[in-house]
Amino acid sequence: MxxxxxxxxxxxxxxxxxxxxxxxxxxxxxxxxxxxxxxxxxxxxxxxxxxxxxxxxxxxxxxxxxxxxxxxxxxxxxxxxxxxxxxxxxxxxxxxxxxxxxxxxxxxxxxxxxxxxxxxxxxxxxxxxxxxxxxxxxxxxxxxxxxxxxxxxxxxxxxxxxxxxxxxxxxxxxxxxxxxxxxxxxxxxxxxxxxxxxxxxxxxxxxxxxxxxxxxFSADGATLIVNGVSTHPGFAKGKMENAIKIVSDIINALPKDQFTPETTSEKEGFIHPVSFGGQVEQAEAQFIIRDFTDEKLAEHGSLLEQTIKNVMENYPKSTYKLEITPQYRxxxxxxxxxxxxxxxxxxxxxxxxxxxxxxxxxxxxxxxxxxxxxxxxxxxxxxxxxxxxxxxxxxxxxxxxxxxxxxxxxxxxxxxx
The missing domain is CATH 3.40.630.10 (Zn peptidases)
Structure with a gap:
């Protein structure tokens, strides 16, 4: 030019x-x-x-x-x-x-x-x-x-x-x-x-x-919905399972020194919660999952689901649904x-x-x-x-x-x- x-x-x-x-x-x-x-x-x-x-x-x-x-x-x-x-x-x-x-x-x-x-x-x-x-x-x-x-x-x-x-x-x-x-x-x-x-x-x-x-990156998105047990807080002992707290526990149970955006660089991937909201009865969190290979991406998805399962064992009356959807490769x-x-x-x-x-x-x-x-x-x-x-x-x-x-x-x- x-x-x-x-x-x-x-x-x-x-x-x-x-x-x-x-x-x-x-x-x-x-x-x-x-x-x-x-x-x-x-x-x-x-x-x-x-x-x-x-x-x-x-x-x-x-x-x-x-x-x-x-x-x-x-x-x-x-x-x-x-x-x-x-x-x-x-x-x-x-x-x-x-x-x-x-x-x-x-x-x-x-x-x-x-x-x-x-x-x-x-x-x-x-x-x-x-x-x-x-x-x-x-x-x-x-x-x-x-x-x-x-x-x-x-x-x-x-x-x-x-x-x-x-x-x-x-x-x-x-x-x-x-x-x-x-x-x-x-x-x-x-x-x-x-x-x-x-x-x-x-x-x-x-x-x-x-x-x-x-x-x-190869990229997936994940939606987690937790259905807890709601009851009057004045009479909740032994009954309530707060969906807000359950989702918070799940996010807190994810690795903190790896697989997060703030701890990764170069070719390292992550699981990243991007939004969270709800009530006692039902709460929802959105995640993005990233890595450079489809195999590692799938491993991150499995880690997320296993973490959810481990936490949910503490809440036997509650249920969850996890949906992982492809975004790009x-x-x-x-x-x-x-x-x-x-x-x-x-x-x-x-x-x-x-x-x-x-x-x-x-x-x-x-x-x-x-x-x-x-x-x-x-x-x-x-x-x-x-x-x-x-x-x-x-x-x-x-x-x-x-x-x-x-x-x-x-x-x-x-x-x-």
Whole structure:
């Protein structure tokens, strides 16, 4: 993208435009998208794609955005898609986001003006040491920024604008996909694979500059319902079995020095209670279970159930129901069958003048599920950091390298096709 001299200014303006739109998703909603406001960004993206010449750009009834950049090569090439999600996390407010540009960052603490207790310190944000001289964008201190994943959205849109302005660059058909509700685990629930019409793709939703991720957790969700014995508390001796206390005992009986998010790293998995509520008669807890292999995932599920059984022996009049349901699986199982997809991604990062960093994700992406839907899909960096928090930040220069990597991927598949 060396001949696109305005990319830096264009990209920062594009990202700020998107970041100001509240697209927070809602896990308590049963609609798709879970919040109607996500469509506000979707409509803008469609308008901008049409303006740049992507004539088939559209938003469907579920808030998914699709578009096609036609091939400029005569070769018979696979159809590649690039994907980012439009929603922001429910963990932190996304309303009235005020993006701030900290130009020519020099390593100082960044104090956010709307809440001076929110400070980005070099010692706490290790990747800031690689940003000296770059332009950092943060929110103002009362909201998240939305770089997860509007940094990816902006990079894809910037790459699309560049490719449509430069038809001399040879590439195959390129599809664009923007999804709602990724942050609440529903990002590809209603994707139209026929409309997408691709062979494989890349999500642009990674963190550190140069990272390419081909491995995720495998994930299950678990719902535990305990039916206790309720009676008047004044006459409960020998009769009451409090479901709230039973579930509390179960959670307390789980390992504390292993198999928890706060005690694991690298390739270690965990059992994590994420919600809990109820009354004396019935109480419920939700868990997420994570590991990198299906075998270890199953072992964690067995550990959870055995722990429940052990505790329930102390409450002979009470009963329980445990339901474990699959959520997503490690995309490496699929990507290892298609090594060129990751290889060409690494080559594209290197051609952008960046050190490629193959990594694994202690989490999942839309690409996890898309891979198992027949569309192998590793994850490329977008430059987002400290996501889901008021300290979230992104570097304009990192987003620029992400956009350049997207253009390079398209060109490499044409070269080698």
């Amino acid at each position: 060396s001949n696109y001299t305005n990319v830096n200014q264009s990209l920062r303006q594009r990202f700020i435009r998107y970041a100001k739109i509240d697209t927070q998703s809602d896990p308590g909603s049963n609609t798709c998208p879970s919040t109607e406001k996500q469509k506000n960004l979707a409509r803008l993206l469609v308008e901008e794609m049409i303006e740049m010449g992507i004539t088939d750009a559209e938003m469907d009834n579920n808030g998914y955005v699709y578009g096609t950049i036609p091939a400029t090569s005569d070769k018979k090439l696979p159809v590649i898609f690039f994907c980012s999600h439009m929603d922001t996390s429910p963990d932190c407010s996304g309303e009235n986001v005020k993006p701030l540009i900290h130009q020519n960052y020099q390593g100082d603490d960044i104090v956010l003006p709307d809440d001076p207790t929110i400070v980005l310190r070099l010692a706490e944000h290790k990747d800031l040491k690689h940003q000296i001289g770059n332009d950092i964008i943060t929110a103002s201190g009362t909201t998240l920024l939305g770089a997860d994943n509007k940094a990816g959205v902006a990079a894809i849109m910037e790459a699309a604008a560049f490719l449509t302005k430069n038809p001399a660059i040879k590439h195959g058909t390129i599809k664009i996909l923007f999804t709602p509700d990724e942050e609440i685990g529903r990002g590809v629930d209603n994707v139209d694979l026929d409309k997408l019409g691709a062979d494989f793709g890349y999500t642009i939703d990674g963190e550190t500059l140069g990272s390419i991720e081909d491995e995720t 490690n995309m490496k199982q699929i990507l290892d069958q298609h090594p060129k997809i990751v290889e060409y991604g690494i080559e594209a990062i290197k051609r952008a003048g960046v050190v490629a960093k193959p990594q694994r994700i202690r989490g999942g992406t839309d690409g996890s599920r898309l891979s198992f839907m027949g569309l192998p899909c590793p994850n490329i960096f977008a430059g987002e950091h400290a996501f889901h928090s008021k300290q979230e930040w992104v570097s304009v220069q990192d987003m620029e390298k992400a956009a350049q990597t997207i253009v390079n991927i398209a060109g490499i598949w044409e070269e080698k096709g």
